[in-house]
Amino acid sequence: MAAILHSYGTFDSRTKYVLVEDIASDVNLFLARPLIGPLVFENNASDARDHCANERNFLSWLRLSSYLAIVSVAIMTSFDFNSQPTRLERAVAFPLGLTFWALALLCLVCGVGNYLQTIAMYSRKVPLVQSGWRTQLLGGFVCASVIACCVLFLVNNAIYGKN
Structure with a gap:
């Protein structure tokens, strides 16, 4: 070898x-x-392809974590170029920003854990399925958080008449 x-x-x-x-x-x-x-690793059959897929999966988790961290900072700083933030925006900005920051850290931990677990399974030549209950649960929670924020921002625009 x-x-x-x-x-x-x-x-x-x-x-x-x-x-x-x-x-x-x-x-x-x-x-x-x-x-x-x-x-x-010894390259038998589709091993190289599987390792590249695992790395792409980790990089996708890393990208999602980065996006959530950027959204967290944007929400916490209350970006609004047209006017001052409303009372509702000021009250919701910090807890919502912390929620997105926690989601960013959870996505990073889940991505690293998934990557390390998959590499360990490759070394033992164990067949595996990438999608598990942790991935589904975290993805569902991220989707629900994004949808809830969109609804919150739309309601805020409707109440205070911002464009």
């Missing part, structure tokens, strides 16, 4: 990497020596 890795030029002679199939199944994959070495 090492000769194959060096023949493609992916690693030089100083690079220390972790061959996943050489690790015992009872050892934590991410604590294998060297600690900061890249994990190298």
Whole structure:
């Protein structure tokens, strides 16, 4: 395996990497020596495609977390370029911003956890399904929060007549 890795030029002679199939199944994959070495999986069938899909899934969670954090900051600072924020906007801005900040952190934790769990399952060659109850629950809560905020903002515009 090492000769194959060096023949493609992916690693030089100083690079220390972790061959996943050489690790015992009872050892934590991410604590294998060297600690900061890249994990190298044998590419059988669709393994490379599956790993890329897992990375894209993690990056999607990271992007969602970033968007929610940006929305949180925007709500907490009460962006309104036309006039002063209303009493309702001032009363709701901080709790709503904290809610979106908590959702951003939850999405980040869920994405990292899902990524690490999937990598550990790949190392044991376990078949897996990406979508679980945590993903569905968090996605539903994010959707409900966004819809509730849209309704809140529309009601606020209707009551106070802002454009």
